[in-house]
Amino acid sequence: MAALIILVIAASFLSDRFLTPANLLNILRQVAIVGILAIGMTFVILTRGIDLSVGSILGLSVVIYAGLLETHSMAIAIPLGLLVAMAAGLVNGLGVASAGIPPFIMTLGMLSFARGLAFLYTGGTPIPILNEAFYDLGNDYLFGIPIPSLILLAILAVSAIILSLTAFGRSVYAIGSNEEAARLSGVPVRLYKIIVYVIAGGVSGLAGLVYASQLSIGTPIAGQGYELDAIAAVVVGGTSLFGGKGSVGGTFLGTLIIGVLANILNLTGVDPYVQQLFKGALIVVAVYFMSRSGRS
Amino acid sequence: MAALIILVIAASFLSDRFLTPANLLNILRQVAIVGILAIGMTFVILTRGIDLSVGSILGLSVVIYAGLLETHSMAIAIPLGLLVAMAAGLVNGLGVASAGIPPFIMTLGMLSFARGLAFLYTGGTPIPILNEAFYDLGNDYLFGIPIPSLILLAILAVSAIILSLTAFGRSVYAIGSNEEAARLSGVPVRLYKIIVYVIAGGVSGLAGLVYASQLSIGTPIAGQGYELDAIAAVVVGGTSLFGGKGSVGGTFLGTLIIGVLANILNLTGVDPYVQQLFKGALIVVAVYFMSRSGRS
Amino acid sequence: MDKILLEAVALTKAFDGNVVLSGVDFTVHAGEVHAVVGENGAGKSTLIKTLAGVHRPDRGKLLIEGVETTLRSPRDAIAEGVVVIHQELSLAPHLSAEENIFLGHFPHTRWGLVDRRRIREHTRELLKRLMIDIDPVRPVGELSIAQQQMVEIAKAISFQAKVLILDEPTAVLDESMVSTLFDLVAKLKTEGIGIVFISHHLEEIFRIADTVTVLRDGSRTGVSKVSAIDQDWLVARMIGREFPIHDVQVREFGSPALEVSHLGLRGTFDDVSFIARQGEIVGLAGLIGAGRTEVAKAVAGIIRPTSGTIKVFGKAVRLRSPNTAARFGISYVSEDRKTLGLLPNRSVLENATISNLARFRKLGFLNRSLERRYVKGAVKRLDVRMSGPDAEIRTLSGGNQQKVLIARALAVEPRILIFDEPTRGVDIGAKSEIYSLINELVRSGMCVILISSEMEEILRLADRIVVLRRGKVAVTLSRDEASENTIMRAAALAE
């Protein structure tokens, strides 16, 4: 939190355009996609797993929305796209929890597999989305807030409740903290791990929904490399890659920190190559100060 | 091992060109770069760390070799390139071991930073390498074996010796198995962790050497995304991401498995989109069978 | 009282061809405390784990209240009312005490959410009943081992078990906590719960058990009403041979090896001073939480004290790390085997030699045969039971793991050796081996600091006893002054 505040103060000195309502809403919209992915990722990482396939599942859902919208209504396209995303997550979950394949490998396989499916489905050519209502979903405002940001906030709220107030949520922490202990306590570890990957998949499908509606296109390369961005947001947000510790609130903060960094670097017009240098250095510095302030 | 053998047998049925000496040497050369990176990565992962910056450090070293070779001899360019790579590793090590930044974040920062440096150094334009001797280094044969493959094998041998026969190597395992216990046993944990990242950096520089000499070009995008390939090779090779267990021999096997997979998919002329599907599925299957055979 | 709750018939279990249980019969009646005893590695924990759905037996059957049952997971066992406190602490370290207690059976509100208020109330009740004073929302990873054990006990009770199995619960508890536990067990008994109890403290068996089963090398070598037998009967069936009781001979002490003066660490201990000489055993006594471990850690270079000085062989030193401490000849065997001791997925050999790899080098490279020779010697001396030096240490039984860690400390050839609860979880045979080892070490001039919650151990071994109370030295007693009474009084008395 302290890190974010310092960043915001620094940013508002660097550019007088930063602290305008329009720009802040901009940031909130800009972080929506990765922010949503990062929330799903948080569930997985809390169980001591990892999901490298979120970007690919996003891509797969994106082309499915686009493909179905060519001939069907949103009421058909959205549920089906989400279903496919959850199915991909289910396969991940079965591989990890039932077949005992390390999460890194299982989801790396899915990264490749889901991306391949997306390419096959489209034949490599992006499918434009001409549905206006769908376009509005990604680009309109509700109560003055961009809809994608509202989707992000809704997912955040639901996830926070699940993680802190349900038996499933608490068990997720227990599994990541000490899987054996959780099993010995009678927690249905296998089932819960499967559910966690289904959540990550489903949430990726929701991120895909934002992506497809925001950009009005079903491109099979959508979301390439987002897995690292999502993991970064989770870790910057204070969740341990070794499980059991963290929160979606932290992940949201992490997402904002990274989003504000990108925004301010753009606003000040730094040389893009130098931006890359800064970005690397600033993430490290932000985390350093976060861990400092967390300690005291 | 079993997985590799099954794969090789399957491959030789799928293509009669597979089991030719020329093709096998091809594979051995093709896997050299990622294989070398993966060995450095193994050290880091054994300590329960991760190094996402290996691809970027490779890229940085590549442009430095190329830049220096414009005006200097190999005897200057190679040591300086390696030095820069090791320096980047040192920064990683200090960040992780001394400043206590999580390895994922520290090396993610370096991923961005080193890549930015590479772009700045070249101004985004690749530097062609016209040095004939340097070209030969990447493309010639010694005792009938491609030099890059020999470099890989040499690094493999040295690493295997370090890990199994030196106090440092033994301590690397101990740190990954239980860092606190290792510290209490008098292992200089901080120093050794720093060394591990310096090794990963230096080895990335060697991989960069192979890259630059093989392709005769210093492009700042060299090695983008290789970190995931390297980690995949390590994990397919049976090293645990949670540290303390694994070997560079396993990593070499993992590298070969992935290399043979890519080779046979190319040889049989599968559609690239379908290749991606297969690749995803096959990695999972290979690891599944490996863990099975390991158990019994 | 006569109702059979749980019956195991001819259980057999092997790991990688090693038979660990062979044809063991075992019965638990309602309202009975059934003790299981045996040497380290005899198969006690394995028996428990097959009763709890952790391991599937290779052969044999399990009847619960007369019905043959297959337990596929601990979850199944819990559903059948079989609840276990395992020997290895099984808590989620990042979760709070209250969440650990209710993990696996959270109470729900009308809305299907976790009922935090009920959890809070129940936890408070349980903790009060067990007389433990901890913050129920603090992550249990931050609690001391003893406190964690008490949380485990609270958790087990919260399950409303029919059969409650306790695998060495008293190993990490002090006298008063043991009494609390036994009172509780007595009460559960009257409620008709069947209790299985494992301990290496044979006097405890006679204190609370009704029946006892003896295991040796995976076979049952005896079962009897406790009232019908004595300690010799048990020992004979456990070990099958006599073992000597080593009493300490009077020795000459050399020059001061360790001089601790006015040592303090803010909030933990304060103004701690004592001297330990060559050839001397200094005991640190006190209740759990008195700060003994912290003092030891400060002397071992693991934590840095905020005030005071440490002299080693007359020289004032600053111990910045365990490594520096080792260089001054100080070695430490931690009480916290799991988090500070074991390299869990490495072999016995690597665990034993990691503390002094320099010793096992030849021409700059590690030499396996040197290592093997050392490990072989230590294994023999400490009587470690295992399949071989290349076995992963986590497959060893708890007591045998402890012995390997002692071998590790000895590999440094220390001049000052700090033992923190060295015989925790160790069987009586091995305990006597460790005592004789300690004797041997001090006779050769080593200085030993011994922390133990076992009164008998301290009294028998220590030449001088420093009693800590709430981080301060309450009193220092000579061998002649020390008795259970004087120590307890100093340790527990309110100032």
Add this chain to the structure above:
Amino acid sequence: EDAQPISQKTCTQLLADYKQLPFTSVLPLDEGPIAIGGDTKDITIGFSQTAFNHPWRVSMLESLQAEACRHPNVKLVILDGNVDVAKQSNDVRDLLARGVNAVLLSPVESAALVPAARAVQSAGIPLIVMDRDVPTDKTLFIGQSNVTMAEQVAEHMAKDLGGKGNIVVITGLKGSSPAVDRDQGMKNVLAKYPDIKVLAVGDGQWIREPAVPLMEDFLTAHSDINAVFSHAEESSWGAQLAIARAKRCGDHIRHYTFDGSNAGFKSVKAGTFSADGNYTPFIADVGLRAALYKLMGKEIPGTQDYDMPGKRLQLPDSPTVVADNADEWIGRGWGNFEPTLDPCK
């Protein structure tokens, strides 16, 4: 004198090369400050580029920076889209937040920048789209067609092969629109030549490294390859490396490629490549001038309606570079680096 971002060139250096740019006569504009309604206050132009990870993209930027150097009150803000449509979409909005006077956009993906483009339009400032189009309203689109260019290159190939033979294809980054278009162009032509067989297709990702193992494996699998149709010069050089290593220089495999760099033209002249699709990056100066015209309220001549919303400015087609015209084009391509050693020579 300060170096410009990315290119690291000073205005003096950039202006020295200005005369070499191919389209300076399109929408001509005198040197000197730009006056809008008699006022010469600073004008900020935002440029959202696909990415700066390829020298082609850097050369495009140089043509822009050179034009900007001619007008002291024109300032540039340059953003790097990192080959990610979502990031680029965000970048465009950041440019708007920054209050630029006009947006130049070279999209990662044609259709995906529609919402961002609409946001520019509704901010009421000029939007000039370059290289890849956006299917929504805009001030102007300036670009070349990858489809027709690929058709030209493929025709050369078909002619050289006598309408008969075996080829392998190394594409640009799978799914990216130039790769899709170049593939389409090739397929359009090959439909007319049933005796030209595509033996294998692989993803060269525009660069050299992945092309090498691909080509090695293709050579292992097929002993009768007549030509490599590659979407990028870098990949073609990589393929040539693989051919040399496999000791198959004697097969005289031909290379058909794209990019239009000076190094590529030199390789055509040297006979390494048989044809190079002349895809010039030097169009951003035209884009900037178009934006300035618009801001000054000047009519943009030569624009036409086309099958997309908005107007198009058709640039003269650059001919495919083959051995006959290589000399004429060396020096007029982009990039000033040397071609790689041809290991077959």
